[in-house]
Amino acid sequence: MAITSSHPQATSTASPAAPAGQPAPSAAYLAYLRRESRRQTLVQVSRAGLLLAFLVLWEVLAKTQVVNPMLTSYPSAIWPTFLDLARNGNLATHTWATFEATLVGFVVSMVAGVAIAAGLWWSDFAHKVLDPFLVVANAMPKIAFVPIFYIWLGSEYSVYGMAVAISIFITIMVAYEGFRGIDPNKIKLARTLGASRWQVLRLVVLPGSVPTLLAALKMNIGLALVGVIVGEFQSASEGLGFLIINGSQVFKLNIVMTAIVVLGLLSGLMYLAIAWLERSMAKRYG
Structure with missing residues (x-):
């Protein structure tokens, strides 16, 4: 006997898009x-x-x-300047210098910041001692360190120093708050099962803090870039910051605006890379 259209299962499989064994979307x-x-x-x-x-x-x-176009330039003048800088190789050289310094400062500040935050989580005594100093260091205007870094590290490495100085303190505080925000019941359960403090950090605290660490990554990539540009303004002989300050000194605003546009594109690409990493990690730890 044929099944009529009034059978209850006949209407539940009406959508061809539904996978086998799953109900059709409403x-x-x-x-x-x-x-x-x-x-x-x-x-x-x-x-x-x-x-x-x-x-x-x-x-x-x-x-x-x-x-005044002499002071602001304009879009149709930026493109020829971009092509000219690209042809003579200056643009690639300066962009790479800024990107390299940003990447180094970003990695150093993230690794060192997370390591220090883990140490503060490990020792509550150390956190109580160092917390006010970290707050004050984070609040200080980092541009004041530029001449000091220039004397200590030289014109090349002072740029890296600025990138780390601007981003490391916020990394420490954000990562530490993420570690402290882990459910204490999970930590108690791990300790009850015999986990050492190191195992709790490695297997419970760090995986549970992935969303916080990803947020720190997003902040840090921008902060490291700011530090690099500030350092290049003051002491560098190459980089987009150097291109901006050099162009402004000789009133070549087309070069300044071109460098700013490239800087915006570079920061956007780095942010997209972090966003891609965030999506990848969300699939694993979500």
Whole structure:
């Protein structure tokens, strides 16, 4: 006897998109997915439109002399400057110098910061002693250290020193708060099962602090870049910061704006790399 359309299972498998053994998505869920897709498209279009409107406004204001183009440059003048710098190799050299220093400062500050935060978690006495000093060091304007680093480390390595100085203290405090935020019941359970303090740190605290450490990564990549640029402003002979300060001294604003645009692209690419790492880690620890 043939099964009629009134059978309850006939309507539950109406969607061809449902995998075998799983119920078909409801109409409300499909409508939600369509709304989210439209929303994401609208967000992307709005971003592109906002950027385009900014560039057009910048171009028009400079061309109509509402703002002085000698002081602000304008988008159509930046592209030829970009090509000129790219052809003579200066752009690649300066961009690589900034990227390399940022990467070194970022890695050193993350590794050292997490290690120090782990030490503070390990010894509550050390945390109570050092906490006010860390707060004060983080609040100090790091640009004051530039001449000191220049004397101590020289013109080349002072840039790395600035990158580490700006980012390491916030890394320590953020990582430590993440370690302290671990559920104490999990730590008690691990200790009850015979785990040593090192095993608790390695198997419970560090994996449980992955979201906090990823947030520290996002902050640190920007802070390290700020430190590098500040250092290049003061003492470097290459890098995007040097290109910016050198161009401003000779009133070549096209070079300054080109370097700023490249700096924005570089920071955006590094942020996207961290975001990709965050998604990858979320699949593993989510």
